[in-house]
Amino acid sequence: MRDEALTRAAFEALYLELEAPVFNVVYRWVWSAEEARDVMHEAFLKVWAARSRVRLETARPLVFKSALNLASNRLRVRRVRRFFSLDAADGERDPRGTPEVALELEQRRATVRRAVEALPEKLRSVVMLCEFSGLSTDEIAAALSIPPGTVGSRRHQAMSHLEASLGPLDLEGAGP
Amino acid sequence: MRRDEVFERLAPPPFGLERLRAQMEARRSVVARRLVLVMALATVVVTLVAWPKPKAVDLVGEAAGLLDAPSAVSGLGGTAVQPVSTENPDVVIARVASLD
Numbered sequence: 699m700r701d702e703a704l705t706r707a708a709f710e711a712l713y714l715e716l717e718a719p720v721f722n723v724v725y726r727w728v729w730s731a732e733e734a735r736d737v738m739h740e741a742f743l744k745v746w747a748a749r750s751r752v753r754l755e756t757a758r759p760l761v762f763k764s765a766l767n768l769a770s771n772r773l774r775v776r777r778v779r780r781f782f783s784l785d786a787a788d789g790e791r792d793p794r795g796t797p798e799v800a801l802e803l804e805q806r807r808a809t810v811r812r813a814v815e816a817l818p819e820k821l822r823s824v825v826m827l828c829e830f831s832g833l834s835t836d837e838i839a840a841a842l843s844i845p846p847g848t849v850g851s852r853r854h855q856a857m858s859h860l861e862a863s864l865g866p867l868d869l870e871g872a873g874p
Numbered sequence: 875m876r877r878d879e880v881f882e883r884l885a886p887p888p889f890g891l892e893r894l895r896a897q898m899e900a901r902r903s904v905v906a907r908r909l910v911l912v913m914a915l916a917t918v919v920v921t922l923v924a925w926p927k928p929k930a931v932d933l934v935g936e937a938a939g940l941l942d943a944p945s946a947v948s949g950l951g952g953t954a955v956q957p958v959s960t961e962n963p964d965v966v967i968a969r970v971a972s973l974d
Contacts, residue, residue, distance in 0.1 A: 713891055721886035735887050739894050743901060810880050829881040860880060867877040 704749040704757055712757055713742055720765050722830040726814055726822065727769035728776075737772055741765035759841035762831055766823050766841070813863035817856055824849055825856035 704712075720741065725734040741764040745752055752760060814822060820842075827838045828849070839846040861867055958967040 710891060710895075713894060717886050717890050718883070722884055725884055731884070731887055735890060735893075738886070739890075739897055742894060743897060746898060747901075806875075806879060807882075810875075810882075813880075830883070864875045864880060867875060867880060 704745075704752050704754055708754055709742075709746055709749065709757075712754075712761070716758065716761055719830045719832055720761060723762065723826045724765050724769045726826050727766075727773050729811060733772065734769075737768045738765055740768050744768075756840075759833060759837045762827060762833065762838075763841040763843075770819060809864065813860055816863060817859055821852050821856035821859065824852040825860070828853050 717738070720738045721731075721734050724737045724741075725731065728734050728737060741761055744764045745757060745761050817825070823842055824838065827833060827841065831838065831841075833841065835846050835849050838849050842849070844852075857867070953970065953972045956969045956971075958969060960967050
């Protein structure tokens with residue numbers, strides 16, 4: 699699969715592989731499922747438009763890089779709009795479960811969101827890519843245009859920030 | 875707090891690939907339409923540039939053609955008169971030059 703051109707079939711397979719990871723990363727910028735999907739699709743379309751210059755082995759970091767840039771731009775525009783009161787405060791309610799469960803879930807998510815939003819973007823991008831993308835450290839470094847060593851130090855910094863806001867993170871519930 | 879609560883894995887909205895395919899098709903038709911428009915504009919420009927222009931009328935050359943024959947010049951004092959041939963016999967034209 700290495701060193702291949704980005705064909706339509708390979709592109710669609712890449713989408714299916716990265717859909718959930720990219721969505722989860724972008725969601726931590728825009729905090730809206732619909733908007734996260736739009737940003738994610740925009741990123742994939744950009745990569746598809748540049749397919750003549752994209753090799754399959756570099757496409758994965760490129761999708762994340764493009765998605766992060768678009769999400770960051772979207773956030774900047776939203777801040778400006780909010781400053782001029784063009785947008786109401788956003789947020790999504792989870793319709794699952796009883797009102798008590800939903801309320802608890804909503805409160806927990808709001809707490810997490812505040813902690814994640816408080817992270818500087820350069821730390822947030824590293825920790826979210828480390829948690830969700832499935833990329834190697836070298837690929838994350840390539841996606842963010844930083845040295846691989848910086849990925850580790852920023853991740854450590856980000857986790858310290860999150861623990862300062864949320865308390866110690868229980869590793870029992872660690873992801874893959 | 876549990877780590878998987880902080881990094882909760884959310885499912886993306888359904889039918890993502892179908893939606894992406896539709897967007898790709900829409901974008902392709904936009905590109906095709908733009909290409910047609912650009913080609914049409916290029917054709918118009920090339921046609922306008924390459925269109926044969928009418929030749930400028932050479933009035934001096936035509937007039938010189940009428941003065942073909944060095945016909946007799948009659949002079950009187952400092953004045954010279956040279957008859958110029960015309961196509962109409964009822965019309966007489968002469969060039970007159972004077973030194974005064």
